[in-house]
Amino acid sequence: MKAALRSELQALIAAKAPCALVTDTNTGAQALVTDTVQGELDVAAHLPEIKRLMAANKSSTIEQTPLFVRVYSPNPRLVVVGAVHIAQSLIPLAQIAGFEVVVIDPRAAFLTAGKLAGATAIEEWPDDGMKFVKPDSRTAVVTLTHDPKLDDPALAAALRSDAFYIGALGSRKTHEKRLQRLRDDGFADADLSRIRGPVGLNINAISPAEIAVSILAQVIEVLRADAK
Amino acid sequence: MSETESLNQIAAWRAAGHKTALATVVQTWGSSPRPAGSHMAMNDKGQFVGSVSGGCIEGAVMDAAREVMATGTPKTLEFGVTNEMAWEVGLACGGRVRVFVEAVE
Numbered sequence: 001m002k003a004a005l006r007s008e009l010q011a012l013i014a015a016k017a018p019c020a021l022v023t024d025t026n027t028g029a030q031a032l033v034t035d036t037v038q039g040e041l042d043v044a045a046h047l048p049e050i051k052r053l054m055a056a057n058k059s060s061t062i063e064q065t066p067l068f069v070r071v072y073s074p075n076p077r078l079v080v081v082g083a084v085h086i087a088q089s090l091i092p093l094a095q096i097a098g099f100e101v102v103v104i105d106p107r108a109a110f111l112t113a114g115k116l117a118g119a120t121a122i123e124e125w126p127d128d129g130m131k132f133v134k135p136d137s138r139t140a141v142v143t144l145t146h147d148p149k150l151d152d153p154a155l156a157a158a159l160r161s162d163a164f165y166i167g168a169l170g171s172r173k174t175h176e177k178r179l180q181r182l183r184d185d186g187f188a189d190a191d192l193s194r195i196r197g198p199v200g201l202n203i204n205a206i207s208p209a210e211i212a213v214s215i216l217a218q219v220i221e222v223l224r225a226d227a228k
Numbered sequence: 229m230s231e232t233e234s235l236n237q238i239a240a241w242r243a244a245g246h247k248t249a250l251a252t253v254v255q256t257w258g259s260s261p262r263p264a265g266s267h268m269a270m271n272d273k274g275q276f277v278g279s280v281s282g283g284c285i286e287g288a289v290m291d292a293a294r295e296v297m298a299t300g301t302p303k304t305l306e307f308g309v310t311n312e313m314a315w316e317v318g319l320a321c322g323g324r325v326r327v328f329v330e331a332v333e
Binding site for chain 1: 232235236238239242250252254255263264265301302304326328330331332333
């Protein structure tokens with residue numbers, strides 16, 4: 001890999017710009033594909049396949065060729081609403097698993113008390129906070145506050161987005177009441193079925209850290225649903 | 229680990245004056261521990277980050293990378309149960325992987 005191509009690739013990754021590095025594995029010649037193509041390798045004939053792989057976020061060899069396409073996509077994001085005790089475990093666990101973590105909580109005391117590690121902290125009410133976050137198809141949203149004033153607006157914003165995962169902490173009973181409030185706000189049952197509640201895989205978790213593991217496991221289960 | 233850590237590590241090694249190589253899984257067959265695109269970065273001191281298997285073939289990849297760093301010519305390696313090297317460094321899972329190793333400037 002040439003120095004110029006490497007620094008360009010790293011700049012694109014740092015800017016969270018989707019890109020693909022195409023390598024001729026016979027010669028080592030490479031091209032870097034974004035909206036434009038740069039580098040010594042001519043990939044014009046294969047651009048449609050390269051774009052298809054980029055859209056699918058899938059690195060692959062192109063059949064019948066020596067060309068390998070390495071797709072770089074921004075890391076998936078986890079939006080945590082409520083800097084509560086569970087968040088203190090969920091944030092570092094998710095970061096280790098490769099997620100970029102954003103924490104939304106209007107309560108300054110919670111934001112500072114929590115061990116936020118390298119997470120982006122947004123000290124706003126969730127309806128405003130979610131406008132900054134703009135959840136997309138690579139974003140998971142988990143509400144942890146138990147407080148309808150905080151959880152409900154975040155869930156409503158998540159339901160209006162393409163978030164691939166929406167989870168809400170709370171017992172079955174709490175969740176039923178929550179669904180009824182959201183129904184009253186005009187959400188259809190088909191929308192509401194996107195919310196995982198009670199949140200997390202059932203691993204008999206009790207402590208905040210264990211609950212964080214069960215939540216992250218479920219987020220990964222959904223993220224990788226089509227990997228098998 | 230972030231999937232881009234290997235590239236960042238290479239930048240740091242280059243800045244420190246090391247030769248570096250990048251190994252990338254380019255194809256897999258059957259069960260294999262790491263998918264296509266997985267990176268392992270190496271330097272001329274034998275240090276590495278990332279992985280291209282569950283730890284089964286990293287040693288052999290490092291051996292190839294030494295040569296690639298010295299010559300600048302890339303290499304494609306194949307590991308699997310049909311490979312004669314399998315007895316030494318094959319994949320216990322029974323899968324097959326092709327790994328591309330290139331020098332990085």
